Amino acid sequence: MTAPAPVKAEAGVSPKSRRKIRDNLTGHAFLIGAVLCFALFMWYPMIRGLVMSFQRTRRGVTTWVGWDNYLRIIDDPSFWIAWKNTFYFTGLALIVGFAVPFFVAIVLNEFRHAKGYLRVLVYLPVMLPPASALFLFKYYAYDPSEAGLFNAVLTWLHLPTSEWMQSPTMTMPAMVIASTWMNMGGAVLIYLASLQNISGDLYEAAELDGAGVWKRIWHVTIPQTRLILALLAMMQIVATMQLFIEPLILANGAGTQDSATSVAYLIYQHGFFQNDLNGAAALGVIMLVVLAAFSAVYLRLSTKD
Amino acid sequence: MTRTLISHAQLRRGRGRVIYWTLLTVVVVGFTLVFLGPLYWMVTGALKSGQEIAQTPPTLFPRDPQPQNYVDAWTQLDLAKLLFNTFYYAAGAVLFQLVFDTAAAYALSKLRPAFGNVILGAMLATLMIPAMVLIVPQYQTVIDLPVLDLSLIDSPFAIWLPMVANAFNIFLLKRFFDSIPEEIMAAAFVDGATPLRTLWSIILPMSRPILGVVSIFAVTAVWKDFLWPLLVMPHPETRTISVGIYAFAAGTPQNVVVAASVIAALPTVVIFLIFQRNIMSGLTAGSLKG
Numbered sequence: 391m392t393a394p395a396p397v398k399a400e401a402g403v404s405p406k407s408r409r410k411i412r413d414n415l416t417g418h419a420f421l422i423g424a425v426l427c428f429a430l431f432m433w434y435p436m437i438r439g440l441v442m443s444f445q446r447t448r449r450g451v452t453t454w455v456g457w458d459n460y461l462r463i464i465d466d467p468s469f470w471i472a473w474k475n476t477f478y479f480t481g482l483a484l485i486v487g488f489a490v491p492f493f494v495a496i497v498l499n500e501f502r503h504a505k506g507y508l509r510v511l512v513y514l515p516v517m518l519p520p521a522s523a524l525f526l527f528k529y530y531a532y533d534p535s536e537a538g539l540f541n542a543v544l545t546w547l548h549l550p551t552s553e554w555m556q557s558p559t560m561t562m563p564a565m566v567i568a569s570t571w572m573n574m575g576g577a578v579l580i581y582l583a584s585l586q587n588i589s590g591d592l593y594e595a596a597e598l599d600g601a602g603v604w605k606r607i608w609h610v611t612i613p614q615t616r617l618i619l620a621l622l623a624m625m626q627i628v629a630t631m632q633l634f635i636e637p638l639i640l641a642n643g644a645g646t647q648d649s650a651t652s653v654a655y656l657i658y659q660h661g662f663f664q665n666d667l668n669g670a671a672a673l674g675v676i677m678l679v680v681l682a683a684f685s686a687v688y689l690r691l692s693t694k695d
Numbered sequence: 696m697t698r699t700l701i702s703h704a705q706l707r708r709g710r711g712r713v714i715y716w717t718l719l720t721v722v723v724v725g726f727t728l729v730f731l732g733p734l735y736w737m738v739t740g741a742l743k744s745g746q747e748i749a750q751t752p753p754t755l756f757p758r759d760p761q762p763q764n765y766v767d768a769w770t771q772l773d774l775a776k777l778l779f780n781t782f783y784y785a786a787g788a789v790l791f792q793l794v795f796d797t798a799a800a801y802a803l804s805k806l807r808p809a810f811g812n813v814i815l816g817a818m819l820a821t822l823m824i825p826a827m828v829l830i831v832p833q834y835q836t837v838i839d840l841p842v843l844d845l846s847l848i849d850s851p852f853a854i855w856l857p858m859v860a861n862a863f864n865i866f867l868l869k870r871f872f873d874s875i876p877e878e879i880m881a882a883a884f885v886d887g888a889t890p891l892r893t894l895w896s897i898i899l900p901m902s903r904p905i906l907g908v909v910s911i912f913a914v915t916a917v918w919k920d921f922l923w924p925l926l927v928m929p930h931p932e933t934r935t936i937s938v939g940i941y942a943f944a945a946g947t948p949q950n951v952v953v954a955a956s957v958i959a960a961l962p963t964v965v966i967f968l969i970f971q972r973n974i975m976s977g978l979t980a981g982s983l984k985g
Contacts, residue, residue, distance in 0.1 A: 413808070415808075418808050421798070421799050421803070423795035423799070424860070427856050427860040428817070428860045432829070434832075435836050436824065499700070502706070508722065513974075517915060520937070521937035521940055522940070523956075527733075531733065535749070536752065539733070542751070593702075610700075611700065634827065657827060661830070671832060677825065678825065681825055
């Protein structure tokens with residue numbers, strides 16, 4: 391077949407630029423559906439959230455109120471409790487949910503057998519709807535009597551039992567355990583993939599230099615996967631700072647003595663129960679600023695050396 | 696096979712061999728207990744009677760299995776309706792994402808119209824915004840769509856359309872399309888194929904693996920989502936399964952709630968067991984080489 395005329399036409403600027411316009415229009419026609427959805431449900435809400443945080447709507451009348459929403463939110467005693475809880479959860483989840491998957495991946499990567507089975511096992515909880523998994527934890531695992539799964543295991547091991555969600559000090563660790571169980575599969579798979587990219591020569595050389603297993607992990611494995619480690623830590627922190635469904639289901643929201651209230655739960659409370667969408671929007675902006683500031687510092691530190 | 700932390704030779708001889716097999720056994724048994732154990736507990740616990748579940752020490756097998764709990768869950772919570780709703784939202788989400796995100800990724804990768812990179816940048820920027828931050832203004836948008844002045848509450852579009860705004864999918868698809876040689880496109884154009892025809896008969900057939908990954912992600916995302924459907928699907932008739940179970944949990948016996956949770960988890964678990972290879976490769980490919 392011969393090419394359609396415009397492709398080879400060098401007749402002048404005009405047909406060429408007309409064709410360019412037409413190509414652009416075609417391109418944008420393919421983009422329009424997604425762009426409209428982004429505009430409506432992402433870009434516009436980003437601006438709207440910021441605007442809402444400086445307004446107040448009462449009986450259908452919207453007025454500009456400056457920083458009032460922010461001041462009201464910060465004045466609420468639960469604001470500080472929620473931040474304290476959220477940071478505590480994030481920190482604890484980072485220690486448990488970050489170190490554990492990495493070591494699990496290192497061990498799995500050494501196995502020559504049962505690798506597929508173990509990988510499926512670790513990722514299986516990720517596929518459960520979080521609400522399903524959390525009802526399992528709430529009713530069966532964290533039952534405060536000795537009939538509960540965890541307490542039964544602890545009794546069997548002759549260890550002291552716990553009241554789990556009934557105890558203000560155990561609430562957070564219990565939520566971290568549930569959350570890590572549900573989510574660590576993703577991190578393990580990503581670590582496994584990055585471990586497979588490490589060249590065997592590096593281990594060979596380290597071994598010839600007399601480095602033992604731990605030294606090889608420290609001097610080869612960790613430096614070689616540093617970028618992925620940094621990226622995943624970042625992603626995990628952003629995810630855990632949005633802690634919401636765990637307190638909602640496991641602790642009925644606030645938990646014993648406010649030990650479970652999270653910032654995200656407070657947004658939900660203000661926005662949808664206290665009829666204070668403007669306050670909730672302000673809290674959302676505060677959350678964004680805290681996360682952005684945190685990410686900036688983190689990026690500075692992790693790209694420095 | 697390439698060597699890893701510990702060499703093959705070391706694992707095959709003497710002490711290394713013993714340690715390897717001991718560790719492997721411990722890990723296989725430990726992982727089975729940690730990851731399958733709770734699921735076993737969930738499925739069998741929901742078969743126990745109210746008295747048996749409160750008994751110490753707990754029984755390993757249900758002494759007097761009560762399948763009635765599952766039947767109660769099915770009828771009392773109207774699980775058939777909830778499952779149908781969730782399937783319906785998931786199927787629509789797959790369709791909308793495949794049509795709009797594929798078209799967008801194709802335009803950004805192959806047609807490259809003016810300002811394409813700006814648009815891609817603005818899309819990718821949304822990945823930096825935590826979902827919780829946008830929940831209130833997104834809800835405000837859905838109850839009163841700008842320009843159109845229309846509420847999407849209790850309409851499936853409230854789930855389908857926001858799912859299209861998924862920068863991660865567009866990024867995955869675009870990267871896949873980028874790997875399709877430019878000559879194929881040029882050849883198709885020389886043959887007089889329109890961009891739509893090229894997409895339909897050349898690009899899409901080559902992209903089946905990535906389209907599969909995107910579809911599976913869409914289904915599991917709808918199935919696992921909780922807060923958004925809780926807000927935009929408030930009517931009992933339109934609820935998703937997770938939200939439905941949560942809404943009924945307070946007034947329902949614990950065993951029945953857990954039985955319902957088991958039924959709710961079945962579809963995603965089955966999908967995972969069938970497509971585990973695709974899911975895991977899509978997951979690692981998407982996150983690694985960004």
